[in-house]
Amino acid sequence: SQQGEEDPQALSIQEGENATMNCSYKTSINNLQWYRQNSGRGLVHLILIRSNEREKHSGRLRVTLDTSKKSSSLLITASRAADTASYFCATALTDSWGKLQFGAGTQVVVTP
Amino acid sequence: KAGVTQTPRYLIKTRGQQVTLSCSPISGHRSVSWYQQTPGQGLQFLFEYFSETQRNKGNFPGRFSGRQFSNSRSEMNVSTLELGDSALYLCASSPPDPSSYNEQFFGPGTRLTVL
Numbered sequence: 001s002q003q004g005e006e007d008p009q010a011l012s013i014q015e016g017e018n019a020t021m022n023c024s025y026k027t028s029i030n031n032l033q034w035y036r037q038n039s040g041r042g043l044v045h046l047i048l049i050r051s052n053e054r055e056k057h058s059g060r061l062r063v064t065l066d067t068s069k070k071s072s073s074l075l076i077t078a079s080r081a082a083d084t085a086s087y088f089c090a091t092a093l094t095d096s097w098g099k100l101q102f103g104a105g106t107q108v109v110v111t112p
Numbered sequence: 113k114a115g116v117t118q119t120p121r122y123l124i125k126t127r128g129q130q131v132t133l134s135c136s137p138i139s140g141h142r143s144v145s146w147y148q149q150t151p152g153q154g155l156q157f158l159f160e161y162f163s164e165t166q167r168n169k170g171n172f173p174g175r176f177s178g179r180q181f182s183n184s185r186s187e188m189n190v191s192t193l194e195l196g197d198s199a200l201y202l203c204a205s206s207p208p209d210p211s212s213y214n215e216q217f218f219g220p221g222t223r224l225t226v227l
Contacts, residue, residue, distance in 0.1 A: 030213050042116075042202060043218040088155065092214035097167040098145040098160025098206065100214060105154070 004032075004089045004103030012109045019076040021106040023089030024069075030094045032065055034074050036085045037105070043088065046074075079110045113139055116205050116219035124225045130191040133222045137184050137205030143167075144186040145216060146178060149200040161186050190224075198226045 004025045013019050023032070031050045035043040049056045049065045049072065056063045062075040076083055086107050090100040117136045125131050137144050146158040157170040161180035178188040184205075190197055200223050204216035 031215075033215065035218075040200060040221075040223070042220040043204075045215070045217055048212070048215050090155075096214075097162065098143050098214065098216075099157045099168050099170070100145070100147075100216060101157070102147075102155035 004091055004101060006087070006089055006103040006106040008106060009104070010107045010109075012111070013079055015079060015081055015110055015112050017079055017110075019079050019083070019108055019110070021074050021087055021108070023072045023074070023103055025072075025089075025091045025101075025103075026070065027091075027093065029067075029091045031092045032063075032072050033090045033092070033100065034061075034063060034072075035088045035090060035102075037088065038085045046087075076108075079108075081110050081112050084108060084110045116203060116217055118201075118203055118219040118222050120222060121220065122223045122225075124227060125193050126227050127193055127195060129193050130189060131193060131224060132187055132189045133201055133203075133224075135186045135188075135203030135205075135219060137186070137203075138207075138217055141205035141207055141217075142184050143206040143208075144180060144184065145204045145206070146186070146188050147202045147204070148172075149202060149221070150198075155202070158188065193226045195226050197224065199224060 007022045033048045034046040060077045065072045086105040088105045090102045143162045145160040160168040164180045180186045200221045202221045204218045
C-alpha cells in the first residue's frame with residue numbers, strides 16, 4: 001500500500017498561475033520529500049522538509065508540513081510551461097533505511 | 113559532481129530470460145536504493161544497499177536480487193522474467209550526511225520491456 005496520496009490527481013493551469021498540490025500520509029515520518037518527473041524519466045529531487053519543520057522555500061517552490069494532520073502541500077508560484085510534469089511526495093520513515101514511500105503523483109500541465 | 117548513472121537505458125528481453133541492471137551513485141554516496149515504477153503500482157521500493165550490505169528490502173519475490181560493490185556501484189538482477197516485470201527501474205543514491213536521512217537523488221532509469 002502507498003503511504004502518501006496526492007491530491008488532485010491532475011491539474012491544468014496557465015502560465016503565470018500558481019499550482020498547489022497536497023499530500024497526505026498515514027504514519028509518523030522522519031521527513032517528507034517532493035520530486036518531479038518528466039514523462040517517464042528519472043525523478044528530480046525538489047525539496048526535503050523534516051518532521052520538525054513547518055515550511056520551506058526553494059526558488060518558486062513553497063512546501064508546508066502539518067504533522068498533526070499528516071499532510072503536506074507543494075506550491076509552485078508563477079508556473080511556466082517547463083513545470084509540466086508529474087509531482088510526487090515521498091515519506092521517509094524512521095529506521096527504514098533507504099526506503100521512500102511514494103504517492104501516486106499529481107500530473108500538472110501548464111499551458112502557455 | 114556527476115549525477116547518478118544507470119545502464120543500459122533501454123532493454124528488451126523475453127519471458128524466462130534474466131537481466132542485470134547497473135547503477136553508479138554520485139561520488140561520495142554510499143547508499144543505493146532501487147525502485148520499480150509501473151503505471152499500475154506506481155513507485156515501489158525494491159531494496160537498499162550500504163557498504164556492500166543490504167539494509168532494507170521491499171516486498172518483491174526472490175527473483176529480484178541486488179548487490180553492491182566496494183566502490184558503491186550497484187547492480188540488480190531479475191531472473192526468470194515475467195511480462196509483469198516490464199517497468200522503469202530507478203536507482204537512487206543518498207549522501208552520507210545524517211541530516212540528509214533518506215534524501216535521494218535518482219538516475220534516469222532503465223526501461224525494461226519483457227516480451
